[in-house]
Amino acid sequence: MNAPSNIPTRTCRDTPVLKERGQREVFCGLTGIIWLHRKMQDAFFLVVGSRTCAHLLQSAAGVMIFAEPRFGTAILEEGDLAGMQDAHEELDREVERLLSRRPDIRQLFLVGSCPSEVIKLDLARAAERLTVKHAPHVRVLNYSGSGIETTFTQGEDACLEAMVPVLPETGARELLLVGALPDVVEDQAVDLLTEMGVGPIRVLPAARASGTPAVGPETRYALFQPFLGDTAAALDRRGAQRIEAPFPFGEEGTTLWLKAIADEFGVDDETFERVTAAPRARARTAIANAAESLRGKSVFFFPDSQLEIPLARFLTRECGMEAVEIGAPFIHKGIVGADLDLLSEGPTISEGQDVDKQLDRCRAARPDITVCGLGLANPLEAEGLTTKWAIELVFTPVHFYDQAGDLAGLFSRPLRRRGLLKVEAGA
Amino acid sequence: MKLTVWTYEGPPHVGAMRVATGMKGLHYVLHAPQGDTYADLLFTMIERRNHRPPVTYTTFQARDLGADTAHLFKDACLDAYERFKPEAIIVGASCTAELIQDDPGGLAETMGLPVPVIPLELPSYSRKENYGCDETFFQIVRHLARPMEKTAQITCNILGPTGLGFRHRDDVEELTGLLSDLGVGVNVVAPMGATPTDITRLGQAHFNVLLYPETAEAAARWLKRELGMPYTTTVPIGVGATWDFIGEVRAITGLTGAVDDSRLRLPWWSKSVDSTYLTGKRVFLFGDATHVKAAARIARDEMGFEVVGLGCYNREFARDIRALGKEFGLTALVTEDYLEVEKAIEDAAPEMILGTQMERHIGKRLGIPCAVISAPVHVQDFPARYSPQVGFEGANVIFDTWIHPLVMGLEEHLLMMFREDFEFHDAAGPSHHGGHAPRALGEAEPQPVAEVAPEAEVAEAPAQTGSDVMVWLADAEKELKKIPFFVRGKARRNTEAYAAERGLNEISKDTLYEAKAHYAR
Numbered sequence: 026m027n028a029p030s031n032i033p034t035r036t037c038r039d040t041p042v043l044k045e046r047g048q049r050e051v052f053c054g055l056t057g058i059i060w061l062h063r064k065m066q067d068a069f070f071l072v073v074g075s076r077t078c079a080h081l082l083q084s085a086a087g088v089m090i091f092a093e094p095r096f097g098t099a100i101l102e103e104g105d106l107a108g109m110q111d112a113h114e115e116l117d118r119e120v121e122r123l124l125s126r127r128p129d130i131r132q133l134f135l136v137g138s139c140p141s142e143v144i145k146l147d148l149a150r151a152a153e154r155l156t157v158k159h160a161p162h163v164r165v166l167n168y169s170g171s172g173i174e175t176t177f178t179q180g181e182d183a184c185l186e187a188m189v190p191v192l193p194e195t196g197a198r199e200l201l202l203v204g205a206l207p208d209v210v211e212d213q214a215v216d217l218l219t220e221m222g223v224g225p226i227r228v229l230p231a232a233r234a235s236g237t238p239a240v241g242p243e244t245r246y247a248l249f250q251p252f253l254g255d256t257a258a259a260l261d262r263r264g265a266q267r268i269e270a271p272f273p274f275g276e277e278g279t280t281l282w283l284k285a286i287a288d289e290f291g292v293d294d295e296t297f298e299r300v301t302a303a304p305r306a307r308a309r310t311a312i313a314n315a316a317e318s319l320r321g322k323s324v325f326f327f328p329d330s331q332l333e334i335p336l337a338r339f340l341t342r343e344c345g346m347e348a349v350e351i352g353a354p355f356i357h358k359g360i361v362g363a364d365l366d367l368l369s370e371g372p373t374i375s376e377g378q379d380v381d382k383q384l385d386r387c388r389a390a391r392p393d394i395t396v397c398g399l400g401l402a403n404p405l406e407a408e409g410l411t412t413k414w415a416i417e418l419v420f421t422p423v424h425f426y427d428q429a430g431d432l433a434g435l436f437s438r439p440l441r442r443r444g445l446l447k448v449e450a451g452a
Numbered sequence: 453m454k455l456t457v458w459t460y461e462g463p464p465h466v467g468a469m470r471v472a473t474g475m476k477g478l479h480y481v482l483h484a485p486q487g488d489t490y491a492d493l494l495f496t497m498i499e500r501r502n503h504r505p506p507v508t509y510t511t512f513q514a515r516d517l518g519a520d521t522a523h524l525f526k527d528a529c530l531d532a533y534e535r536f537k538p539e540a541i542i543v544g545a546s547c548t549a550e551l552i553q554d555d556p557g558g559l560a561e562t563m564g565l566p567v568p569v570i571p572l573e574l575p576s577y578s579r580k581e582n583y584g585c586d587e588t589f590f591q592i593v594r595h596l597a598r599p600m601e602k603t604a605q606i607t608c609n610i611l612g613p614t615g616l617g618f619r620h621r622d623d624v625e626e627l628t629g630l631l632s633d634l635g636v637g638v639n640v641v642a643p644m645g646a647t648p649t650d651i652t653r654l655g656q657a658h659f660n661v662l663l664y665p666e667t668a669e670a671a672a673r674w675l676k677r678e679l680g681m682p683y684t685t686t687v688p689i690g691v692g693a694t695w696d697f698i699g700e701v702r703a704i705t706g707l708t709g710a711v712d713d714s715r716l717r718l719p720w721w722s723k724s725v726d727s728t729y730l731t732g733k734r735v736f737l738f739g740d741a742t743h744v745k746a747a748a749r750i751a752r753d754e755m756g757f758e759v760v761g762l763g764c765y766n767r768e769f770a771r772d773i774r775a776l777g778k779e780f781g782l783t784a785l786v787t788e789d790y791l792e793v794e795k796a797i798e799d800a801a802p803e804m805i806l807g808t809q810m811e812r813h814i815g816k817r818l819g820i821p822c823a824v825i826s827a828p829v830h831v832q833d834f835p836a837r838y839s840p841q842v843g844f845e846g847a848n849v850i851f852d853t854w855i856h857p858l859v860m861g862l863e864e865h866l867l868m869m870f871r872e873d874f875e876f877h878d879a880a881g882p883s884h885h886g887g888h889a890p891r892a893l894g895e896a897e898p899q900p901v902a903e904v905a906p907e908a909e910v911a912e913a914p915a916q917t918g919s920d921v922m923v924w925l926a927d928a929e930k931e932l933k934k935i936p937f938f939v940r941g942k943a944r945r946n947t948e949a950y951a952a953e954r955g956l957n958e959i960s961k962d963t964l965y966e967a968k969a970h971y972a973r
Contacts, residue, residue, distance in 0.1 A: 047511075047531075048489075048508060048509055048510070048511050048528070049486040049489065049511045050489050050492065051486055051487070051489065052487060052489075052490055053485070053486060053487025053488075053490075054487075055487070056490075071455075073453075075463065075547035075548070075576060075577065076456075076459060076461075076462065076463040076547070076576065076580065077462070077463040077465075077466075077488060077546060077547050077548075077576070079456045079458075079459045080459055080462040080463060080466065080491075081487070081488075081490045083458055083459060084462075084490060084491075084493065084494055084498075085490065094457050094458070097455050097456060097457045098455070098456050099453045099454070099455050099456075100453065100454050100455075100456050101453060101577060102453060102454065102577055102578070103575075103577045103578050105453050106551070106577060112453065115453035116453060118453075119453055119454075119455045122455065123455060139485045139487070139547070139548035140547055140548050140551060142514070143517070143548055143551045143552060144551060171485070171487075171514075172485040172486045172487025172488065172511075172513075172548075173485045173486070173512065173513050173514040173516075173517065173548070174513070174514045176486065176487075381531075381535060398493070399492075399493035399496060399497050400489060400490075400492030400493045400496050400504065401492075401496070401504065402496065402497075403496040403497065403500060403501065403502055404496060404501070404502060404503050404504045406502070407502030407503070
């Protein structure tokens with residue numbers, strides 16, 4: 026009853042992937058700090074890097090939000106590059122100073138950057154040393170958000186992956202939901218599952234260190250986001266088992282995601298139907314309203330957040346759009362396989378990027394809407410293409426039933442706007 | 453290693469991008485890891501440019517490091533030439549590429565490209581964005597500019613405007629008009645709008661206008677030394693500075709034509725009685741050296757403000773700003789540490805901040821109105837309307853911009869009279885600002901429980917201007933609250949200073965009024 030109704034006979038699962046290497050117009054993993062520091066309210070993110078890293082965080086925050094910072098950059102100077110021992114001493118000193126100023130900090134992430142990776146500054150060792158020094162008040166962890174290793178949302182993956190080995194052990198059968206979602210969405214997911222009788226439910230990352238979940242062989246976990254492959258692998262190593270499903274975007278994605286969890290936890294069909302019927306109906310109505318202007322329109326995805334494949338599934342199956350190209354920075358078939366299985370064959374699936382070549386393909390295809398990063402959006406608009414900046418998809422509540430209409434709206438609004446504006450001479 | 457929360461300047465390669473993006477027909481090949489492409493959005497989003505910056509990034513990844521990143525650079529360089537066919541190429545490295553020492557300049561030179569290739573050495577771990585602009589523009593000029601026959605008409609070049617500059621677009625337009633009034637034509641504006649070919653003919657002009665020393669001083673000096681071109685040293689921001697600039701241009705050119713100043717409104721707007729309330733407003737100035745220098749003169753001489761603190765973030769101009777501080781009887785603050793600036797402002801307790809977007813944030817936290825006078829820029833600093841800083845119209849714009857955040861003359865009095873009114877009370881802020889009014893000085897910002905120690909405590913124990921040793925008695929505290937918020941900070945400060953001078957450590961209602969009488973003017 027809740028199985029997907031129209032499974033395509035030929036899907037994108039076996040479409041050969043166009044792999045490209047060239048200039049990549051993407052953020053590095055440090056960008057994830059912008060939302061992670063809001064989610065984890067007693068954590069501080071200390072990037073060990075250059076002025077460029079500080080400038081990136083500030084520009085990303087400045088263009089998108091202007092929040093109170095619980096992040097900062099320890100900027101490497103010429104002296105630090107000369108002697109490694111000094112760099113460690115300097116780092117200890119800066120951390121000492123930071124923690125004495127901010128007694129509310131319980132978790133400190135030392136975040137590696139391109140320069141710290143290239144000079145091989147061992148932040149894992151620094152984190153161990155500093156944990157011993159500041160225990161039990163503060164736990165110090167490290168991960169890399171460098172551009173030479175991570176692309177945009179992979180920063181969140183690296184951060185959560187770093188948390189997994191130090192999660193406490195449990196033998197309890199619990200559901201663990203993984204990913205840093207806006208509270209309103211996280212609460213909706215937890216409420217729906219609780220109503221079905223699924224529980225206990227834990228979330229990684231927790232809002233505060235005291236709420237840190239435990240993990241063990243009886244843990245069953247589900248990912249909120251498709252970019253959490255390394256976190257999933259780390260959880261697997263702790264014996265936890267992943268519940269595979271398409272990602273909870275749109276009415277169909279949300280239903281399939283919830284259903285997979287419900288089945289794992291033995292929820293009967295009747296209960297599932299009772300809990301989901303009303304929000305499903307609401308989601309369908311909301312999508313139908315926004316999808317009016319999307320039906321029959323074509324969409325082209327530049328690689329950005331790894332949400333591209335699940336979103337293409339939503340747009341093509343629930344909004345009647347046609348995908349021309351679905352570009353992703355990185356495709357983990359083990360994670361997005363269930364979404365690929367629902368995508369009809371047709372679009373080009375590309376991984377990696379050579380931005381100028383991809384722009385040529387996009388201009389040739391002249392899609393009705395192009396999903397791309399902030400560096401490309403205005404230039405493409407100026408060429409007459411309608412764009413949706415991809416980063417908003419990561420910053421806006423778009424998961425689950427009650428945001429399904431908003432998600433469709435993010436794509437329909439640019440088209441509606443283009444239709445509304447009459448600003449040309451003689452218009 | 454230095455902990456930084458916000459930075460006033462980006463890395464030097466962003467400065468090079470500002471030059472490249474301002475120009476036409478120039479391409480920048482930047483050896484950099486993926487992620488450094490974030491810099492594109494500064495131009496496409498903040499400045500709303502409708503083209504991608506002319507920058508090709510090699511975007512190397514970890515797996516390339518073991519292999520051959522030099523080859524990657526050469527391929528990128530060749531592809532960029534083939535695709536964009538620029539008139540000239542600049543090549544350089546970002547902070548990470550500087551560490552792997554591939555020498556982009558040397559590599560590009562061996563490739564035999566049919567256009568000039570200009571190598572940039574921008575030390576990322578010691579220098580910053582403005583240096584990057586200045587050095588890049590200097591290198592371009594040094595490689596391309598040659599002696600030329602002068603134009604028949606008296607002309608000048610306008611040097612300094614770049615991509616992502618604070619009001620550069622409108623400043624150029626205003627200045628071009630002013631120069632035209634003076635009988636001076638504009639030969640080339642550079643970097644903004646110039647092609648490499650235009651740079652070759654800089655020498656045709658009779659002199660240079662150095663509009664922004666931060667971004668073009670090295671080039672102006674070189675052109676003076678090598679091509680014998682004099683350059684102007686006054687930046688025409690403000691009424692007095694504009695007249696001084698006109699004097700300089702007349703001295704260089706010998707032209708004596710009259711200038712039409714009928715559009716200049718600042719002098720009368722400032723003299724008119726409605727502006728009396730501006731007298732002695734205590735202002736704190738912070739920004740880049742050029743804009744702070746100009747603003748200090750405007751604040752004192754053209755608005756009648758009292759400058760209670762000033763400083764700049766670009767150390768290259770530390771000497772100038774320290775001298776300026778001395779002129780105003782102040783110790784200038786030269787720092788790039790945002791927290792230090794915040795503390796200085798808190799200590800000075802000004803009635804208004806004239807600063808950057810970052811001081812706007814400080815002002816929001818401290819409940820002090822702020823007007824923006826300088827880069828670093830924000831999307832709001834690229835208004836759709838014409839909004840220059842230089843020349844006569846610039847002075848008008850500055851007058852409006854600076855008084856906008858303030859409570860206006862009569863409103864000040866009405867607030868005094870009806871301070872218990874539930875809608876029209878002092879904490880509501882200036883009535884023309886709707887819900888975005890600044891918070892009253894001294895009142896704590898509401899914080900989510902989670903954020904018990906935000907920036908306030910990051911700045912090491914901000915002294916409550918001595919109130920830790922001074923006790924305000926309840927009646928005095930109550931009386932203080934009756935004073936409108938925009939002067940409450942001053943009243944508290946004056947009273948405490950008055951009490952301290954007299955060795956009092958308790959402040960009563962009487963002390964408050966004695967201090968008021970003492971400081972009356």
